Amino acid sequence: MNSEAPDRSLKTAPVQRGEGWQGLRLDLWQSRASILILLGLLVFNALFTPHFLSVQTLNVNLTQVATIIIVAMGMTLVIATGGVDLSVGSLMAISGVLAPLIFLNTAFGKAPALGVALALVVPVLVAAAFGCLNGLFVTRLRLQPIVATLVLYIAGRGIAQVITNGQLVSFTRPDFAYIGLGRPFGVPFQVLIMLVVVAVTYWTVKRTVFGRYVLAVGGNETAARLSGVPVARVKLLVYSVSGLLAGLAGLIVIAINSSSDANQVGQGMELDAIAAVAVGGTLLSGGRAQVLGTLFGALIIQLIRFTLLAKGVPDAAALVVKAAIIVAAVALQQRRRRE
């Protein structure tokens, strides 16, 4: 049934170099199940949901899913090394409370532009530093990734809450809020950020040495170490990237809300991101990174939620359906792989 090419690419995935458009075509072919589901959902909605085919609906869906996709890109890399990052939601909260602290600071009263610029950079770097800390827990202290990132999952939100004393901080700063509310050429700005993040992640996995290392570490850590892959440095880097992207997503969330709530920002994000990765066909045992699969996985979950809401199904029931979809998608992919 399959043509020969994708089969070969499956077997030799860790070493095969994706050659430009051909590599992209192969990746799309591998995600064909996700794409078909996605197309099916689109057709269904186009036929049965009024006003579905409008720019506004598209924008609503994409703005809702953009932060999940951004975080899920980092998660894809972490999971590809055989790890997992439970701390992303808490890191989003930390970055989310730091930004207003910076641009609302009276020290930048005379240079608001500088304040906003710093507010866009510093929280992201702080989140990346916390991600790096996760990496150190995993590599230096040799903790299991679940336990290592559980530490910051618990402590990270606490740190964010301590910073603001659990208070909601609201603000009106159109210049900062641009990353969440801006619409260059009618496209939501965070969707552009998301596309850039996806493209860079895809390119990294396909075309860089680091990307090869990530897959090698996840495929067989001992073999990777013996063949000279700097395993510890690779792991350190993927957790840092995951933290960095979580920080970025945190900024977008508070920009959309024009307020920062340490209790709410990023709540449950780790689960959404992991679900997107799993539905996208990346094995949790590592060694593979389906970047485009993760993108489609997140879009499928989002579109199902939207479809159910549009059909008047309550959000609670949508959760149950989401659960069933995750199980069904992962089961399908595993069956296909075994064949």
Add this chain to the structure above:
Amino acid sequence: MLTSKARSPSRPNSSRLLRSVGRFGVLAALILLIVFGAFRYTGFLSEYNFSTFLRYNSMFGLISLGMCFVIITGGIDLSVGSVVALASVVAALLSPYGALVALLGAVAAGAGIGAINGLIITRLNIQPFITTLATLLGARGLALLLARNQGGVGIDPNNAVFVWLGQGDLLRLPVPGVMMLLAFIIGGVALSHSTFGRHALAIGGGEDASKLMGLNVNRVKLGVYVLSGALAGLAGLILAAQLGAGQPTEGLGWELSAIASVVVGGTLLTGGTGSVWSSLVGAMLLGLIFNILNFENGKGVISLSPYWQSVIRGGFLLLVVVLQSRLARQSSE
């Protein structure tokens, strides 16, 4: 690889000693904290504090017990927090029909979700992490649906027995605490003296080997997830009885507290080893940190916002797991 070495049958006696030191260390930390609290705070050893502490933390003890069994088989159960919420709503809805019906209903709801977990994991071969992540979402959705998106479902105020299950005393001990202790005694005996417990340990030690030995791996796995769900169901009943209402939005992140308790208790997430009692000690230790923080605030010397508790808990978790991995490494060398 480290862990497989630590688990090898030809383990020298010294490593066993080190391990028991590690296990005893958690207990020693608990005792030290209690002694510290007893000297520092008036009312720390009061019956009131003891009873409130046990009443609240019994729920965490119960889900940690189930989690301990799941982790011993090498799995994980992320759904327990949502199951607690679901069972509390079920219990509240059934409370007009009598306490026994509510109790059975809550436990059955939890066991049902656990059975779904177990069946998906064993029949569809999906990793426990993903499976229970999905049921985490699903059970929360069910809880909200049953509660019709209300913040809470009031229990029948005429059902005195039901209220007693959460707020009452038995022989001057809080009823939830008694239930938890009973569960742990049964769990402890089951782990070390029943075939179910021995098989669970064997499966965690090496699933393929257990299969070759002729163990019914799937049935044992199904069993541990049903057990974990049922215990979370019991915790949900206690929650509803204590707060006087089913709580569809409670239990967020409880699964991670339970995992932390088990890990603090010295059980490796790779499975094959584990102790029910150290998980209890781990759960109580994490709860006690919060309790001591409250007392410290009451003294007025320092004033820490309640938000510090998660920072301190996270730091504490790190400290304990680092110490334990050191011990494990030493004992394997």
